Amino acid sequence: MDSDLEQRIRHRAREKWELAGYPEDRSDEFWLEAEKEVRGEQDTYNELKSDPSVTTNS
Template sequence: MSDPTEQEIRERAHRLWEQAGKPEGREEEFWNAAEQELRNEEKSNTLRTPDTL
């Protein structure tokens, strides 16, 4: 399991910021939310293992 890259976090944070209407002064909030979302997605993906027959 690897941590999300700075670029991945930046892109997700920007998308979240745009979806929220581009509020000023909340950069850290969006950065933290983006980082958490990416970590949760990765954790979820590693828990899913394909069934093997």
């Protein structure tokens, strides 16, 4: 995994964990949620970068 991508996922997972009140034994849950969000953002960025005519507005 790209170190920048992994760092962004780790940061997002920690934010989610903190917002949830620091629960124990849920690190996998927060990691998976963060990974899904960050990868989705990356996919959207890549799509917009490759085709500027694409819009995120519906």
